[in-house]
Amino acid sequence: MIGFYNYSVIVTYIGVALSVCAMTMSHTGNFKYAILFLALAGACDTFDGKIARAMKNRTREMEIFGVQIDSLCDMVCFGVTPVIISYHMGLNQPWGIAIEILFVLCGVIRLAYFNVLEELKHTHPDSDQSKGYRGLPITTITIIYPIVYLFRPLVSDRAFIVTLAVMHLVVAFLYVLDFKIKKPGNALIIAMMVLVASVLGCILFS
Numbered sequence: 001m002i003g004f005y006n007y008s009v010i011v012t013y014i015g016v017a018l019s020v021c022a023m024t025m026s027h028t029g030n031f032k033y034a035i036l037f038l039a040l041a042g043a044c045d046t047f048d049g050k051i052a053r054a055m056k057n058r059t060r061e062m063e064i065f066g067v068q069i070d071s072l073c074d075m076v077c078f079g080v081t082p083v084i085i086s087y088h089m090g091l092n093q094p095w096g097i098a099i100e101i102l103f104v105l106c107g108v109i110r111l112a113y114f115n116v117l118e119e120l121k122h123t124h125p126d127s128d129q130s131k132g133y134r135g136l137p138i139t140t141i142t143i144i145y146p147i148v149y150l151f152r153p154l155v156s157d158r159a160f161i162v163t164l165a166v167m168h169l170v171v172a173f174l175y176v177l178d179f180k181i182k183k184p185g186n187a188l189i190i191a192m193m194v195l196v197a198s199v200l201g202c203i204l205f206s
Contacts (some may be wrong), residue, residue, distance in 0.1 A: 014042030042142025
């Protein structure tokens with residue numbers, strides 16, 4: 001069998017499976033669980049890189065495969081999945097679909113550019129590419145989307161659809177905007193996970 005199936009990429013594969021669950025949940029109208037699975041896919045993405053870097057005796061081929069499979073899975077998890085959820089949630093008018101197409105395209109561009117930076121990191125190890133992110137990381141949607149969804153019961157359906165559209169537009173722009181973000185440390189990662197867990201708790205049990 002081609003590919004790799006060690007523990008360094010299994011978490012990435014689990015994230016894709018969770019995203020497929022999110023899409024199927026949205027198709028049946030179970031949006032709370034769709035948001036939950038999206039957030040869990042984001043948690044997998046948070047840790048898959050750390051797990052891969054901790055793996056001993058990882059070959060260069062494994063590293064290249066890890067970068068490529070991570071970007072491909074990110075496109076499914078955080079590019080396509082939010083759009084599918086939003087479509088079933090009501091952002092399905094022609095103008096809404098146009099915004100969703102733009103969101104996916106910006107996600108593709110961002111991930112392709114990320115792969116370019118990763119390649120430069122290996123060919124020019126003295127560069128500053130590893131010190132931060134260029135543009136908004138695509139995984140950020142797993143934090144933003146639950147927070148936006150939390151306000152769904154508080155506004156009208158029309159107002160929420162407009163909010164979804166604005167969210168997709170702003171995030172899409174930030175994906176490709178050339179600015180630098182410092183990579184979060186462990187303390188900030190834990191804080192963000194606690195925030196998302198709290199929001200999910202409010203969504204699921206409200």
